Structure formats: structure tokens, C-alpha cells
Amino acid sequence: MKKILNDPKHYVPELLKGLLAAHPGRLKMADGELYAIVRADAPVQGKVGIITGGGSGHLPVFLGYVGRGMLDGCAVGDVFASPTIDQMYKTTKAVSGGAGVLHLFGNYGGDVMNFAGAADLAAMEDDIEIATVLVADDVASAPPERAKNRRGVAGMIFAFKIAGARADEMASLADVKAAAEHALANTRSMGVALGPCIVPQVGKPTFTLGDDEMEIGMGIHGEQGVRRGTLQTADEIAQQLIDPILADMPLAGSEIALMVNSLGATPLEELYIMYNYLAPYLEAKGVRIYRPYIGRFATSMEMAGASLTVMKLDDELKRLLDAPASTPFFDHSQYL
Amino acid sequence: MKKILNDPKHYVPELLKGLLAAHPGRLKMADGELYAIVRADAPVQGKVGIITGGGSGHLPVFLGYVGRGMLDGCAVGDVFASPTIDQMYKTTKAVSGGAGVLHLFGNYGGDVMNFAGAADLAAMEDDIEIATVLVADDVASAPPERAKNRRGVAGMIFAFKIAGARADEMASLADVKAAAEHALANTRSMGVALGPCIVPQVGKPTFTLGDDEMEIGMGIHGEQGVRRGTLQTADEIAQQLIDPILADMPLAGSEIALMVNSLGATPLEELYIMYNYLAPYLEAKGVRIYRPYIGRFATSMEMAGASLTVMKLDDELKRLLDAPASTPFFDHSQYL
Amino acid sequence: MTTTLTRDALAALLDGVAQDMIRDKDELTTLDAELGDGDLGRTTEWGFTAIREALASGDAASEPDMGKMLFKCGKAFADKAPSSFGALMGAAFMKGGMALKGKNEANLSDIADAVETALNALMERGGAKLGDKTMLDAMHPAIGAMRTQDAAAPLGAFFTAAAEAAQAGALATQGMQSQIGRASWQGERSAGKMDPGARAIAMMFAAAARHSA
Amino acid sequence: MTTTLTRDALAALLDGVAQDMIRDKDELTTLDAELGDGDLGRTTEWGFTAIREALASGDAASEPDMGKMLFKCGKAFADKAPSSFGALMGAAFMKGGMALKGKNEANLSDIADAVETALNALMERGGAKLGDKTMLDAMHPAIGAMRTQDAAAPLGAFFTAAAEAAQAGALATQGMQSQIGRASWQGERSAGKMDPGARAIAMMFAAAARHSA
Numbered sequence A, B: 001m002k003k004i005l006n007d008p009k010h011y012v013p014e015l016l017k018g019l020l021a022a023h024p025g026r027l028k029m030a031d032g033e034l035y036a037i038v039r040a041d042a043p044v045q046g047k048v049g050i051i052t053g054g055g056s057g058h059l060p061v062f063l064g065y066v067g068r069g070m071l072d073g074c075a076v077g078d079v080f081a082s083p084t085i086d087q088m089y090k091t092t093k094a095v096s097g098g099a100g101v102l103h104l105f106g107n108y109g110g111d112v113m114n115f116a117g118a119a120d121l122a123a124m125e126d127d128i129e130i131a132t133v134l135v136a137d138d139v140a141s142a143p144p145e146r147a148k149n150r151r152g153v154a155g156m157i158f159a160f161k162i163a164g165a166r167a168d169e170m171a172s173l174a175d176v177k178a179a180a181e182h183a184l185a186n187t188r189s190m191g192v193a194l195g196p197c198i199v200p201q202v203g204k205p206t207f208t209l210g211d212d213e214m215e216i217g218m219g220i221h222g223e224q225g226v227r228r229g230t231l232q233t234a235d236e237i238a239q240q241l242i243d244p245i246l247a248d249m250p251l252a253g254s255e256i257a258l259m260v261n262s263l264g265a266t267p268l269e270e271l272y273i274m275y276n277y278l279a280p281y282l283e284a285k286g287v288r289i290y291r292p293y294i295g296r297f298a299t300s301m302e303m304a305g306a307s308l309t310v311m312k313l314d315d316e317l318k319r320l321l322d323a324p325a326s327t328p329f330f331d332h333s334q335y336l
Numbered sequence C, D: 001m002t003t004t005l006t007r008d009a010l011a012a013l014l015d016g017v018a019q020d021m022i023r024d025k026d027e028l029t030t031l032d033a034e035l036g037d038g039d040l041g042r043t044t045e046w047g048f049t050a051i052r053e054a055l056a057s058g059d060a061a062s063e064p065d066m067g068k069m070l071f072k073c074g075k076a077f078a079d080k081a082p083s084s085f086g087a088l089m090g091a092a093f094m095k096g097g098m099a100l101k102g103k104n105e106a107n108l109s110d111i112a113d114a115v116e117t118a119l120n121a122l123m124e125r126g127g128a129k130l131g132d133k134t135m136l137d138a139m140h141p142a143i144g145a146m147r148t149q150d151a152a153a154p155l156g157a158f159f160t161a162a163a164e165a166a167q168a169g170a171l172a173t174q175g176m177q178s179q180i181g182r183a184s185w186q187g188e189r190s191a192g193k194m195d196p197g198a199r200a201i202a203m204m205f206a207a208a209a210r211h212s213a
């Protein structure tokens, strides 16, 4: 296992300690719990708090989006594992500024069940009003009839951005929830894997792929995709990722935000090669790219591969997308 | 070769076309030459122009730093290959706003010889005053007696930042050159490789390392390092990278900017694990980290490994470091 | 004479089950790698290690009430193994414990009742139905088999019956298509593979039978 | 009778050398991988392909002056292969061409003069000295060997002498420690390895000998 680490068991606590040491003015622990990280200025009084949670190993997802204009906090799990109810509860409490808290996270069983427990606890013990929105944007994971079953991948970043901007406008919990739902109703993703990653405590690759194989539609923890086959060209790969998105959400005549995301090892160069195909391809279908986001936004450690995420825009989504946001991992001014 | 590309021969032109398509408001070609990319608003009249140049495959190095407050342009080579004299000349000409042009680039033979040719041409044909500063920050590549021989790695980013900020203050060419030299006199780097990358047109790894091997001091194109050995812990690796820097440039009592950089495949999580060791280690030596930069700043496509860069700060360097800078790949507001 | 289980016997039984589950975790990892994300072995290791710790020196160790002891074991499991299986299994032990609260000893029918209470809680918490290809499909037949046992049946025979029915249920999941959780993302391709959570249930009952003999 | 080389013979010779260098590029990649970054094969392939194109249909094709033709070949080489070797070899051909400018045909001493002019230009451009473990250490002895040849020596013998001396020079670089360029980063570990640029020079003279026979 070729990783820069000390002990697999210390992977997450050490990275979290490093993160807090690096960004002391921006981030802090909630109630002394290392796995519950919130904005240094949390709670922001009168503002809806927004938290997420999920396994480690996906930086900048999840806690890289904790900051002004995005998330107020994040419950952190072990690598690819859900945080506990207690960690979620502490995070919730630490960001509660009196206007309620939105739980906004990916549709994974452990997270769903634990966030439900944390919401019960926060409502019961502290009278905090909780709203829950699940991210389920990966079109490869279920057909439209079972869209609610889909897993949540990089689309969550657009949801964080939109909901965060709406909360910054001091909107009510219901309105922030509605903004997150509105963003997600217009967001779809799909990915491809070229190579696996290793969970430190497991010590072997999450899956194996032949030397010239790829898997279209694979999930960010190595969940099986829709098709395994010979490695194709960048243009063919890009088309096989965008077409299912277009089929699921007609885009002709629309403006979109397009995210071309590396899963980790795949370099930026290859993302731009994909973009070079996608821009004219979408234009020919009457789709205008309002803003491209090209980089590493949601990764699986050193996994090789890429994903596309599309958010279809209207005036409200554009306004909220372009609002300022600043975290130690993401500053929206870079994309303007 | 597991890469998302169409044809190895089209790797660089397609990525450049994708880049121009993605950032039309920010970047443009110089004189219609795809391998010569400059700020969309170049030349900025009255400001010293700053350009760099070098091989592709290192994004965000080099052309990711073209933008407000940093570089005015970049001549682009094929993967790990120097740009040509002609491309450097066109870039120089396109950023010349009457105050001279600084050539600021890494100390690699091809680049040095070609930039010399381009400088001659620009002076001869267009009366553009040219100054040249070489980046030679990698302490692993030569002992102090031969420091001028060292190769240039991630330290160039600090040089871009400082020189760019000085040029934005409308300083003279001599003063911008002096600022770059001042930054570099205080900048040292060292890296470690855990796994190779593949140059698309070569099709096989640049080097091989055993399953449990690493190479301390390896260069960003796979140049031999100072020591190959068994993979060590994060703490041991971090110490072996920082100690030679400390030996080369005494830091006790100083404030520094510290860059913990991934060479590509190594995830952010591992960089924070290293930072978790480095922060108290440096503090114990009386070194204060004024700003950490943790991420992917200078890569070698999918190479696995990391590098450390230290810039020792004084009041002038702090002022210039904190000045605004904004490119499609780097926005300094993220680090404030 | 009716068969019963005391607080200490239950604690010893749980500890034995936990030991076996930790030892046999790799089988679950393999099954979960096929159908899910391959972490079920890690989840059971973490969760059952937490139970062993709770029973040895944690808050369950000093708890005289058998129901509350089981509840605390469930909480420890969920805290340390917060995946789907961890959250659900934790809740199952907690709810089962609530059903046994205040008792000095449990007879076979109490045990079956506790498992049934747990099953109902899981269905509510996780939203899955029988036939959705989950651990429910192993728990449900196990309860049926428990109910057929005579009140004086030896504990070993009682759990063996449960284990056999659970294993039959787990095997039957091979014919099902996943409707919920991570495995549902495989759609039709999930057919033919055994649900790892169902297999874990069968393994737990088999371990209980071994440690009751 | 003195041996001479016409413009067309020089063009044919260059094209032959280019073909051989492209064919044998892998040896240079291997040497450069040991001591540098492994791109010298690619550099020679790009550079000599550019020369072949320039001679076949590019601006060198229609150039009647043998010096200017060589100059244009050098420019094509440097443009397409902008690495250290590319920049230097391009400059070498350009300077060598300047030395032959205006001539209808070159005798053996003109050729040796042109190579010496090129060598001096390289030393100025690249800042290296003899003994720094570079291609200079193959070029310099080759010039010496050329000067020992009789003015009537057959072209093949002339280049064979140059090739042998260059190869001896290349072999001698094994005993040197790199003082300049990428290989200098290896410090003492560069000793024992042959300089790839020096070997490239020896290969070029050997190819010239083959194509003069």
C-alpha cells in the first residue's frame, strides 16, 4: 500500500488534526470532538446552519466545503464510513444559530440512518428544528423510476453552494431546504473509473480493473457501474458520461454549470481534454455552459477516473451560484 | 497506459484548446499560436510583463498561474519538453506593455537555451527589454556550492506570486527582477516520489519503484533523487524533506510560507497528515508558519509523491504574498 | 422444565458470538465487496469489538439488568460501527434489550419476542420490506423457526433451528433483486449474489448455537 | 584528387543520417533515462524528422546554397526538438551551415572547419567545457581525427575515423562526473554512465560513414 501515512488507524485523526492546525482561523471542533468540524465563527446567529457528513477519503468533500457561503459544519467518518449519530448531533448543535439546521448529505444507508438519529436527538434534547435533504445525483446508480434510490456524488457541491448562498441571504429553514431541493432537482452526475484506491485500514484495492479496462458508472467507493469494458478514447468516455445525463434531464436551450471532476489520480490535463470535446458537443445540442468547474472537487483518494456533473440553471440558481463562498479548499472567486 | 486521452500526439493541443474554451474571458493565444498563452487583457500597458515557460504535464504549473497578480503569459511545451524559441518569443511580444518583460522559469537546459534565444530575438526585433531569472530551488539536486545548478520545482509558484505582485505595483523591470530574486534567495524545496507517471507519447512509466519503495529527492520528471529506500512513515518522510531545507537555509526565529504539494496522485488527506507532523516540528525549532499552502500546485500528471517548499518571509515578501492574485487555477483569497 | 437464559449467560453468549463474528469477518467483506462496498467485515469487527469491550469493562459490564445490558451493547455497536448494518444492528440490540428490560431471566419465547421486536424496529428504521434482499430476509424465518421450538428445548437446538432457517433465508436472497441500500444500485446484476447482511445474521445465530452447546 | 561533397550529396548524406538516427532512437532513450529524463530518443526523432521534412519539401528542399540548406535544417531541428540537445544540435547545424555558406562544394577540411565552428558555438551557447561530460567530449576528438585524414581520403574513411574517435570520446565520458545540465543533478552517481548526447554524436558520425560508402 503506497501511501504517506503513519498508521492506518491514525489516518483520519491525523489528517483532521493537520487540518485544524493549518486553518485555525477558519475551522474548529464542535464540543471538543475531532470528528465534528465547524466554521470557526459558528454558530452564526439568526442564520440557518447547514451541515453535511460522510466518510473520509473524498477531500475536498466533505469538510473542504465548510466555510463562508457554503457549509457551517461537517460530521466526519472514518475512510468511506459514516460518522456516528453522536458526531452528527454535536455538529448540529454547534451550528445552530436559532434558525434551524439543514442536514444535506449523500444518499448512503449508514449516513441516512445516523442522520435520522441525530435529527431526533437534536429536536428532542435541544429543540433545534431540523430539515433533511438527500443528494442522489448519480444517474448510473438507478433508473429514473427509482431516482430516489440513487447515490450522492459530486452534485452535492452544487447543492452546498446553492443552499449556502440562500442561507447567507438569511432565508428561513424552509426556504434554504427548498433551494437545496431546487438545485438537486436540476443536478445529475455520472463517473468513470480507471483505477482503484486503497482504504488504509483495508490495505488492498477496493476493486481491480484489467490493464486496459475502465468501468463506466462506477461509484466513488468502487460500487459497480453500468458497464465494464476496454479503455476508450477521451471523446468516447466524455460522450458516454454526458449522454445518460442528457437523457435523464433534457437540456436543449438551457444554460448549465458543468463540473468536470477528477476522482484523484487523473490529472487536470485529461479533464481539459474531456472539456475540449464536451464544450462543442453540448453547444451543438443547444446547451450553453454558463460556468465550467474543472478540477478535483470530489475524490476517492488516489482513484483514477473522472465524473461529470451538470446543474441546469435558472435566474435564481445563477444568482446563488455566483454569490461569494470561501473555504480553505474552495473559493468561488476562482470560478468567476 | 491508463489515461483519458484521444491520441498521445493530441494530448497537449487538445488540453490547450479545452483550456481556452473553458476560460475565454481570462486567457487567449498570443498571435494565434496555441502554445503561447497570455492573459486575455495582455499586454497591460506600463506594467512589466512576466512570462514563464516549460513542458506540459505539470498543471497548474505552468500556465495555471497566468492571471491577475501573477503571470502575464506562458510558453507551452509538449509533455516534459521545452517550448520553442518561437513560442517564447511570441509570448514575450504579446505581454510587452512598454515596461519590459521578465523571463522567470525553471533551470532546465532546453528552457534556458531557448529562452536565451527568445530574449535575443525580442531585444533585436522589437526593442523589448528582457530580464531573466532562473528558478533553482530543489535542494536535492545539488549541494550548496553548486546551488546555481539546481533544478526548479514548486518554488517557482512563490516566485510567480511575489514578482507578479511587485509588477502589479507598477515597479520597474529591475525592481520586479529583484523581487523575484529576493523570493528565490529565500525559497527551497525538496520532494519524494512514490510512483511514476507516463508521458503519453512515450507510453511507459518514467521510472519504476518497487512495491514498497520510495525515492527521496526525486525530480518532477523522474530525475534521480538522493536516496531510494523502503517506504517510510509520513512523519519520517516529512522530516527527511524538511531537514535538508533547514540545513540549506537556517530558519530559526523566522516566519515562513510552507507549501505541502502533491505530485498528482497523492491525495490531500496525506498532505494534511504530513502537515500534522510538520507544524509542531517547525514550531519546536522556532519557525512560525505564516501561511500554509496545502494542495496540488505543481504536479507530474499522475505521479505519486509530495514536495515541500519553504519561503522565508520578511515584511516585503509578506506584503507581496498577501496581495491579490487570481487565475483560473489559483485564487489567493483561498489562502488568506 | 423450561429452558432459560440468565443475565450472565446472555453476556457470555454475546461475547462468544462477538468472538466468532470477529474471527469470520473476511467472509462478510468478500460478500459485501460483491454486492456493496466491502466494508461489512470491518463493520462487524468494529461493532462486535465494541460489544466485547462494553461487556468486559464498559457500561454494560456493571449493568445487572439483562435488558439494559443488551441495550448498552447495541448502543456501543452503533457508535463504533456507524454503517447501515451497524446502525441497524445497533438499533436491533437496543430494541431487543428494551423488550427484555426488568427480567431476571429470559425463556425461549422471550428470546423470540425480543428478536421479533428488533425485526419490527429495523423495518421501521430502515424502511425495507421482506423480499427487498436484506438481513430482514434472514431474521424473519429465524423467528418462525424459534417459535416452533418446545419451551424445554435445549438452547443449542433452539439456536441451531434459528441458524438453519436464517441460512435458508440468506440463500434465498440469491434469487432476489436488491431494492434498498447500496446493493440496489446494481439493479438486475444483484440477482444471483447472497445478501451480506442476511449472511451475517445466519452467522450470528450459528455462533449462538455453538456457544450454547 | 581531393575528396569533395556537393550540395546534393550533403542533402542525401543528411537524410541518410536522419533515417538511421530515427531508427536507432531507443538506445538514446535508454541512456538518457539512466542519466537524464529519458527523452533524448524522442528529441532525435522529432529533430531528424524535421530535417527530413525540410529536405524533402520544406524550405531546405529548394535551397541551392549548401550552407544555407544546412542552416535551415538546423533551424527546423531546433524548432521541433526544443530540448537541450535539440537547441544545441540545431545551433550546431546552423553555425556549421554559416561556415559553408556560398560554397559549391566542400572538401574534407571545409567539413572539419564547419564541425569546429559548430563546436565553438555550442561551447558559447551552452556554457560547457570539455570534460563536463557532454556531447562536446565526442565532437572534439572527432574533429581531431578528421584533421588527420588525407585530403583525398574517401568520404567513408573520413567519417569512419571521426566516428571511431567520437565513440572513444563517448566511452571516455563514462569516467567523468557531469558538471552541467540535468545529469549534473546526479552528482557522483553520474560516474560510470555514458553521456547520451556524446553517444548521439558518435552515432551520427557512424551513420555518416555508412551513407558515404
Ligand SMILES: Nc1ncnc2c1ncn2[C@@H]1O[C@H](COP(=O)(O)OP(=O)(O)O)[C@@H](O)[C@H]1O
Pocket (backbone or CB within 6 Å): A108, A109, A110, C032, C036, C037, C039, C040, C043, C083, C084, C085, C086, C088, C122, C126, C127, C128, C133, C134, C135, C136, C180, C181, C182, C195, C196, C197, C198
Ligand atoms: N434499509 C435497510 N434495511 C435493512 N437492512 C439493510 C438496509 N440497508 C442495508 N441493509 C443491510 O445491510 C447490509 C449492508 O451493510 P453495510 O455493509 O454496513 O452497508 P453500507 O456499507 O452500505 O453502509 C446489507 O447486506 C443489508 O442486509
Ligand SMILES: Nc1ncnc2c1ncn2[C@@H]1O[C@H](COP(=O)(O)OP(=O)(O)O)[C@@H](O)[C@H]1O
Pocket (backbone or CB within 6 Å): B108, B109, B110, D032, D036, D037, D039, D040, D043, D083, D084, D085, D086, D088, D122, D126, D127, D128, D133, D134, D135, D136, D180, D181, D182, D195, D196, D197, D198
Ligand atoms: N550545456 C550543455 N552543453 C553541451 N551539451 C549539453 C549541455 N546540456 C546538455 N547537453 C547534452 O545534451 C544531452 C541531453 O540532451 P536532452 O536529453 O535533450 O536534455 P534535456 O532532456 O535535459 O533537455 C546531454 O547528454 C549532453 O550531452
Ligand SMILES: [Mg+2]
Pocket (backbone or CB within 6 Å): B080, B081, B110, D037, D039, D083, D084
Ligand atoms: Mg528533457
Ligand SMILES: [Mg+2]
Pocket (backbone or CB within 6 Å): A080, A081, A110, C037, C039, C083, C084
Ligand atoms: Mg459502507
Ligand SMILES: [Mg+2]
Pocket (backbone or CB within 6 Å): C032, C036, C037, C038, C039, C040, C083
Ligand atoms: Mg458495506
Ligand SMILES: [Mg+2]
Pocket (backbone or CB within 6 Å): D032, D036, D037, D038, D039, D040, D083
Ligand atoms: Mg533528456
